[in-house]
Amino acid sequence: MSGARPAPATAAAEAAVAGAAAPPVLEVHDLHVRRGGAHVLQGVDLAVHPHRVTALLGRNGAGKTTTLLAVLGLLPGTGRVRLDGEDVLGVPTARLVRRGIGYVPEDREVFGALTVAENLRLAARTPQAAERLDRVHELFPDLRQRHRQRAGTLSGGQQQMLAIARALLNPNRLLLVDEPTKGLAPAVVADVVAALQRAAAETTVLLVEQNLRVARQLAGDVVVLDHGRVAHRGDAAGLFADPGRVAALLGVSGPPGPPGPPGGARTAGARP
Numbered sequence: 001m002s003g004a005r006p007a008p009a010t011a012a013a014e015a016a017v018a019g020a021a022a023p024p025v026l027e028v029h030d031l032h033v034r035r036g037g038a039h040v041l042q043g044v045d046l047a048v049h050p051h052r053v054t055a056l057l058g059r060n061g062a063g064k065t066t067t068l069l070a071v072l073g074l075l076p077g078t079g080r081v082r083l084d085g086e087d088v089l090g091v092p093t094a095r096l097v098r099r100g101i102g103y104v105p106e107d108r109e110v111f112g113a114l115t116v117a118e119n120l121r122l123a124a125r126t127p128q129a130a131e132r133l134d135r136v137h138e139l140f141p142d143l144r145q146r147h148r149q150r151a152g153t154l155s156g157g158q159q160q161m162l163a164i165a166r167a168l169l170n171p172n173r174l175l176l177v178d179e180p181t182k183g184l185a186p187a188v189v190a191d192v193v194a195a196l197q198r199a200a201a202e203t204t205v206l207l208v209e210q211n212l213r214v215a216r217q218l219a220g221d222v223v224v225l226d227h228g229r230v231a232h233r234g235d236a237a238g239l240f241a242d243p244g245r246v247a248a249l250l251g252v253s254g255p256p257g258p259p260g261p262p263g264g265a266r267t268a269g270a271r272p
């Protein structure tokens with residue numbers, strides 16, 4: 001990572017600055033993954049530092065979701081994946097989840113026929129989850145109000161918040177979040193960004209995001225993949241201050257714009 005960091009304004013920002021110097025929560029080294037005969041990840045190296053949001057960026061098909069799935073043990077790979085310094089490549093997913101990896105998949109995967117409260121109850125895996133439910137309700141007051149509503153009748157943004165809330169119920173060391181704003185209207189994107197900011201104050205996040213304005217708002221660090229390889233790694237502010245580099249790496253025609261209401265440029269080939 002490079003570049004001077006601005007003075008932190010909040011406790012969460014202070015923790016993020018301290019986290020940059022702390023040992024990584026997640027380290028991936030020379031990760032190779034093959035899918036359907038294709039060599040999709042070709043030696044990915046990245047590190048995710050505590051109390052920070054690391055955005056995993058790249059054009060469509062670059063290998064972002066594949067990276068998350070391999071870290072989670074849902075796809076076989078070779079190389080090295082370390083969680084809090086321990087090798088975990090090949091460890092079954094259920095054990096990784098117990099070790100503190102939370103996952104918010106691209107399609108949210110809430111149980112549509114169950115209520116908000118039932119969805120939260122099902123996600124709880126530790127005795128502390130009951131205590132954390134109060135905290136989650138503080139973070140997402142909308143979910144408290146809607147606790148009897150069936151999850152399938154929530155809006156896309158509300159379902160995304162429920163998916164994030166489910167992951168926060170457990171004391172996760174690391175949250176993997178895949179394209180949380182995909183397919184959401186700009187006004188709802190702002191709500192999801194706010195929810196992720198709250199989540200990021202609680203834990204460390206590896207975020208796959210195609211909306212560069214969202215990535216800019218949330219991320220302290222960035223890793224850019226290109227055809228299964230790391231094309232760039234560094235602090236987010238440094239990359240986003242260089243529109244030419246953003247365009248070269250991500251194929252957008254202009255800068256992602258200043259932090260503010262989302263709706264900015266999306267990575268080339270991104271879905272609307």
Ligand SMILES: Nc1ncnc2c1ncn2[C@@H]1O[C@H](COP(=O)(O)OP(=O)(O)OP(=O)(O)O)[C@@H](O)[C@H]1O
Nearest residue numbers: 035036038040058059060061062063064065066067
């Ligand atoms: N089951 C599969 N069999 C073969 N190839 C696959 C399979 N799933 C994904 N791929 C390929 O792996 C590559 C990486 O896919 P991946 O979903 O990781 O990309 P991504 O960066 O997350 O893309 P997007 O932004 O479009 O979601 C793509 O070329 C994709 O076609």
